[in-house]
Structures are given as C-alpha cells and as structure tokens.
Amino acid sequence: xxxxxxxxxxxxxxxxxxxxxxxVRLRLLDVLGERERTVEELxxxxxxxxxxxxxxxxxxxxxHLVSGRKVGTRVYYRLADERVPQFLGRxxxxxxxxxxxxxxxxxxxxxxxxGVTADELAARMSDPGTMVLDVRSAASYAEGHLPGAVSLPLxxxxxxxxxxxxxxxxVAYCGGPFCVVSPRAVRFLRDHGYRARPLEGGITGWxxxxxxxxxT
Amino acid sequence: xxxxxxxxxxxxxxxxxxxxxxxVRLRLLDVLGERERTVEELxxxxxxxxxxxxxxxxxxxxxHLVSGRKVGTRVYYRLADERVPQFLGRxxxxxxxxxxxxxxxxxxxxxxxxGVTADELAARMSDPGTMVLDVRSAASYAEGHLPGAVSLPLxxxxxxxxxxxxxxxxVAYCGGPFCVVSPRAVRFLRDHGYRARPLEGGITGWxxxxxxxxxT
DNA sequence: CTCGAATTCTAAGGATTTTTAGAATAGCGA
DNA sequence: TCGCTATTCTAAAAATCCTTAGAATTCGAG
Numbered sequence: 001x002x003x004x005x006x007x008x009x010x011x012x013x014x015x016x017x018x019x020x021x022x023x024v025r026l027r028l029l030d031v032l033g034e035r036e037r038t039v040e041e042l043x044x045x046x047x048x049x050x051x052x053x054x055x056x057x058x059x060x061x062x063x064h065l066v067s068g069r070k071v072g073t074r075v076y077y078r079l080a081d082e083r084v085p086q087f088l089g090r091x092x093x094x095x096x097x098x099x100x101x102x103x104x105x106x107x108x109x110x111x112x113x114x115g116v117t118a119d120e121l122a123a124r125m126s127d128p129g130t131m132v133l134d135v136r137s138a139a140s141y142a143e144g145h146l147p148g149a150v151s152l153p154l155x156x157x158x159x160x161x162x163x164x165x166x167x168x169x170x171v172a173y174c175g176g177p178f179c180v181v182s183p184r185a186v187r188f189l190r191d192h193g194y195r196a197r198p199l200e201g202g203i204t205g206w207x208x209x210x211x212x213x214x215x216t
Numbered sequence: 217x218x219x220x221x222x223x224x225x226x227x228x229x230x231x232x233x234x235x236x237x238x239x240v241r242l243r244l245l246d247v248l249g250e251r252e253r254t255v256e257e258l259x260x261x262x263x264x265x266x267x268x269x270x271x272x273x274x275x276x277x278x279x280h281l282v283s284g285r286k287v288g289t290r291v292y293y294r295l296a297d298e299r300v301p302q303f304l305g306r307x308x309x310x311x312x313x314x315x316x317x318x319x320x321x322x323x324x325x326x327x328x329x330x331g332v333t334a335d336e337l338a339a340r341m342s343d344p345g346t347m348v349l350d351v352r353s354a355a356s357y358a359e360g361h362l363p364g365a366v367s368l369p370l371x372x373x374x375x376x377x378x379x380x381x382x383x384x385x386x387v388a389y390c391g392g393p394f395c396v397v398s399p400r401a402v403r404f405l406r407d408h409g410y411r412a413r414p415l416e417g418g419i420t421g422w423x424x425x426x427x428x429x430x431x432t
Numbered sequence: 433c434t435c436g437a438a439t440t441c442t443a444a445g446g447a448t449t450t451t452t453a454g455a456a457t458a459g460c461g462a
Numbered sequence: 463t464c465g466c467t468a469t470t471c472t473a474a475a476a477a478t479c480c481t482t483a484g485a486a487t488t489c490g491a492g
Contacts, residue, residue, distance in 0.1 A: 003263035005403070006396055009325060010239035012318035016311040017236030022480080023226035026233070039439060047219035052481055054439065064314035073438045073489045080314070087310045094303045095232040098280035098296070102228035109225060180222050187221070238450080255469060268451055270469060289459050289468045 019063040020091060024048055025056050030180065032066060033085050034155040036078035106180075113186050115200035116171050118209040121146075124171075131165065133172040133196075134203075135185040140175060144213040146206060149173075154185050161192055173199035173206070235279040236307060240264055241272050246396065248282060249301050250371040252294035322396075329402050331416035332387050334425040337362075340387075347381065349388040349412075351401040352419075356391060360429040362422060365389075370401050377408055389415035389422070 019025060031037070031046045043053035057077055060066040065084050068075040079085060095102050124130045125148065132149040134141045141151040152160060154174075164170065170189060174181035182198040189196035199206070207213060235241060247253070247262045259269035273293055276282040281300050284291040295301060311318050340346045341364065348365040350357045357367040368376060370390075380386065386405060390397040398414040405412035415422070423429060 004243065005328070006243070006325060006399070007239060008321040009318065009396060010242045012315055012321050013242050013308065013311050014237050014239045015315065015318075016307060017233055017238070017242070018479090019237075020233030021230050021235075021237040022233070023223060023230045024480085026226045026229050027220060027222070040437095049482075050439090051483075055441095055481070058440075070489085073436095075439065083310065083313070087306065090303065090306055091232060092229065094299065095229050097299070099228055099231065102225065102231075105224040105228050109222060112221070180225060183222070234449090240450085265452075266469090267453075271451070271471095274470075286459085289466090291469065 015063055019060065019065055020088075022056070024052065025060060026088075028053065028056055028060065029065065029079065029084065029088060032077060032079050033088070036076045038074045038076055040074075042077060109180075109183055110198055110200050113183055113198050115198050117200050118206050118211065121171055121199060121206075122209075122211060129168050131168045131170045132199075133164075133170050133185070134174075135172050135182055136174050136203075142215065144203070144215055146173065146203065147212070147214050149214075154181050154188075157185055157188055161194075164189070164194060166194060168195070170194055170196040171199050172196060173202050175202050175204065231279055235276065235281060236304075238272070240268065241276060242304075244269065244272055244276065245281065245295065245300065245304060248293060248295050249304070252292045254290045254292055256290075258293060325396075325399055326414055326416050329399055329414050331414050333416050334422050334427065337387055337415060337422075338425075338427060345384050347384045347386045348415075349380075349386050349401070350390075350419075351388050351398055352390050358431065360419070360431055362389065362419065363428070363430045365430075370397050370404075373401060373404055377410075380405070380410060382410060384411070386410055386412040387415050388412055389418050391418050391420065 027046050027048065028042060031042060037045065039054050039057065040050065042048075042057075043050040046053065048056070057066060057068070061068065064080050066077050067080045068077045070076075096106070121130075121132070125132075132146050134145050134149045134151045135154045135157070136151075137153050138151055141149070145151065152163065170186075172182040172185045172189070174185075182202065186196045186198045201208070203213065243262050243264065244258060247258060253261065255270050255273065256266065258264075258273075259266040262269065264272070273282060273284070277284065280296050282293050283296045284293045286292075312322070337346075337348070341348075348362050350361045350365045350367045351370045351373070352367075353369050354367055357365075361367065368379070386402075388398040388401045388405070390401075398418065402412040402414045417424070419429065
C-alpha cells in the first residue's frame with residue numbers, strides 16, 4: 001500500500017497503460033483500425049483464438065477503446081473513436097524512438113519480406129515491370145504520395161484485387177517508421193498470387209532520403 | 217502462441233504499454249518530472265518503499281523512460297528526455313477523456329482539498345487576503361496566467377517558501393483537466409503552515425469559464 | 433417453441449508481474 | 463585496508479493477468 005493520496009488517480013491512469021500492455025490487444029486494435037468486424041471475423045483476421053479475442057474485447061471495451069453494435073446474433077466491433085488510432089500512432093512513434101529491439105523487430109520483419117530500399121525503388125521508377133502501391137488511407141495519399149503511386153488502402157484491398165495486374169512486381173508502402181500495414185498488404189497480395197514487396201521506411205523514409213512526393 | 221508474423225513487433229510495443237501500466241511507476245515518473253532525484257529522495261518524496269522504488273527504476277530505465285548519472289555512491293535519476301512528460305501528458309488527456317472513474321478520482325482529490333471554483337476565485341480577485349499562485353513552469357506562466365497570479369513552479373517551491381506570506385489564503389493552480397500538481401503544491405504548503413487550496417479545473421477551467429488570462 | 437449460431441460469462445490453470453528481504457556491489461573517506 | 467552508505471541483484475512469496483474450456487445467454491429462423 002503506497003502512501004500518497006493520488007493513488008486512486010494513478011490506479012485509473014494505469015488502466016490505460018495496461019490496456020496497451022498486451023501484444024494481443026495491440027494486434028486486435030490494429031486490425032480493427034482497418035475496418036469494423038464481428039468477433040469471428042476479427043479472430044480470423046487477427047490470427048487470435050476466438051475465446052481470447054472475445055475476452056480481450058471485453059477488456060478493450062471496459063477501457064473504452066472499442067465499441068460494439070449488435071446486428072442479430074452478431075456484434076460488430078470498431079475502435080471507439082478516432083482518438084484511439086491517433087493515440088496508438090503516438091504510442092508507436094514513442095516506442096519506436098526509444099526501443100532498439102522494436103526497430104530491429106520492424107526491420108527484421110521488413111527484411112523477411114525482401115524490403116525494397118528507397119534507392120532501389122528510385123532506380124526502378126520508370127520500369128514498366130514495377131508498380132508502386134500506397135496502402136494508406138485515401139486522405140493520406142492525397143496529402144502526398146510517391147510519384148506514380150496508385151492508391152489502394154489496405155481496408156479495400158480484398159475487394160479491389162482485380163484492379164491489380166499480375167505481370168508486375170508491386171512495391172507497397174505505408175506511412176511512418178513503424179510500418180506494419182504494408183507488410184500485411186504484401187503478405188495478403190502474395191497469398192493471392194501477386195508478386196509484392198514492401199518499401200523499407202515507408203513514405204517517411206522516402207522523404208528523408210531527399211526525394212519528392214506528389215499531391216496530384 | 218499467436219499466428220501472425222508481426223508478433224515480435226507487438227511484443228516490443230507492449231513493453232511501453234506495460235511500463236505505463238503500473239500506478240507506482242506512473243507516480244515515480246510524475247515525481248521525477250519535477251526535478252531529478254536520488255533513489256532515496258525519490259522514494260521519500262514519492263511515498264514508495266526504497267526497494268520497490270529501485271526495482272521500478274530498473275524497469276523504467278530498461279524502457280528508456282528514465283536515465284541515471286552517478287555522483288559518488290549516489291545515482292541521480294531523471295526523465296530520459298522531454299518526450300517522456302509529453303507522452304505522459306497525452307496519456308493523461310487520453311485517459312481523462314474516456315475514464316469516468318479517473319475524472320471522479322481527480323474530482324474527489326480536488327474536493328478533498330476544498331477546491332476553489334473559478335467563480336469563487338473571480339469574486340476574490342481584488343481581495344488582499346487571497347494570493348493566486350501558478351505552480352506550472354515559468355514558460356507556461358509566460359504564455360498565459362491568471363490576472364495577478366504569482367509564478368512559483370512546484371519544483372522550486374521547497375526552496376522559495378520564504379517568498380510566500382502567511383497572512384493570506386493561497387489559491388494554487390496548474391494546467392490541464394488532470395490536475396495533480398496543484399494538489400501536491402497545496403499539501404506541501406499546508407505541511408509548512410500555509411493556508412492553501414487548489415483551483416478546480418486549473419487554468420483550462422478558468423479559460424473555459426470565459427475569463428481572460430494575462431501574459432504580462 | 434425449438435434449435436443453431438454467435439457471443440459472453442465464469443472459473444481454473446498457467447504465466448507474468450509486483451513487492452520485498454537478504455545478499456552483493458560500488459564508491460568514498462578515514 | 464576497512465567500514466559505512468547508497469544502490470542493485472537475486473530469489474521467493476504474493477498478486478495479478480492471460481488464456482481457455484465449458485456453461486450460459488442472446489437472437490433469429492423455421
């Protein structure tokens with residue numbers, strides 16, 4: 001028992017920290033960030049056992065990080081509001097800047113998918129056998145994208161696969177230094193028979209290497 | 217064992233969530249935010265047993281949230297960099313907006329110290345028996361403060377007590393909706409024989425009630 | 433009303449974290 | 463070199479959290 005009158009306040013504050021202190025819950029939040037899903041869909045897409053997915057959803061709901069609406073026997077879960085992914089983004093940036101192990105894990109992850117460096121991609125910009133794919137939101141794309149990039153948000157990938165040619169190598173990118181969305185897009189594309197690789201460093205790395213982005 | 221290749225990344229991300237998932241560690245971070253301290257000082261000022269304080273500091277250091285420098289047999293700990301209190305502030309805002317229990321805990325805490333409302337303070341602005349004290353940083357004070365308020369950051373309170381008169385009632389305020397600094401200042405002042413109360417809602421509440429702040 | 437599907441609740445086992453005591457280490461002054 | 467102080471390390475007990483199975487609940491279709 002600690003001796004300070006603010007303890008109830010810290011107990012409450014810690015609830016949020018704890019909510020983000022589980023890899024499984026972080027995973028579920030990321031997958032829900034794409035689009036709302038039923039418990040069954042979420043468990044399937046996140047690769048988490050159904051019972052655990054449900055259990056974690058109850059905890060996320062208790063922390064007001066997700067909300068659910070019922071349709072018949074199904075409950076559709078989504079992120080509670082837009083501040084949740086905003087805070088998640090800040091958590092990632094904060095974690096990324098101070099944990100070398102996280103940077104290594106991200107780097108290993110990209111490497112395992114044969115990431116393309118900004119230099120390599122710049123050299124292939126006019127190669128007709130290369131397609132550059134922006135898997136961030138359309139709004140992010142509009143704000144700035146790689147020259148010649150096509151916009152196809154991850155949430156829409158499943159429904160718009162037929163828009164992609166099979167005879168090229170797709171280089172997919174997303175946003176910040178913590179780049180999980182494009183690896184997932186790449187694996188999804190590979191699962192569906194496309195040749196795909198992620199861009200190391202995302203659009204941030206592209207900009208940091210001194211290269212320009214378009215807004216048209 | 218989960219079935220998604222990003223698990224190592226989520227494991228790392230969760231480290232930060234876990235670091236903030238302990239009321240004791242949150243407390244230590246807040247107290248360190250005032251100024252750097254030795255382990256002994258920190259344990260004393262935070263009201264946490266010495267052994268636990270040291271154990272938690274090792275964990276905070278492992279998460280790169282604090283850093284220590286040795287001076288003889290003593291280690292002086294401080295927050296690792298300015299992004300730590302920034303992130304803490306965002307965590308508080310995020311938690312405050314979604315946890316009614318947290319808002320209640322803060323409110324109860326202020327009430328237990330007989331908080332002064334903005335209306336009450338406004339009515340006493342020209343009362344010579346009332347002193348308004350800004351316990352935020354001098355930089356925050358310069359950006360805007362209550363009319364007639366005196367600046368005395370919490371970190372300097374111990375060293376500058378003699379600047380405060382005993383024959384008035386001091387109303388202390390800090391910044392945002394989550395207001396732990398002024399209650400601590402108030403308790404500190406009371407422990408040293410001053411009559412003090414916190415301002416409910418801090419400077420944010422003052423502004424929200426339509427009242428102006430000065431910058432001179 | 434019954435049955436099936438989807439989801440949640442409850443409880444338990446296992447894993448992890450927190451806290452603490454005692455031992456160990458580091459540094460300094462005499 | 464020795465003794466003292468401050469701090470950390472190690473290990474263990476206690477507490478908490480995670481995961482899961484089985485039961486229970488909710489809803490809709492027939």
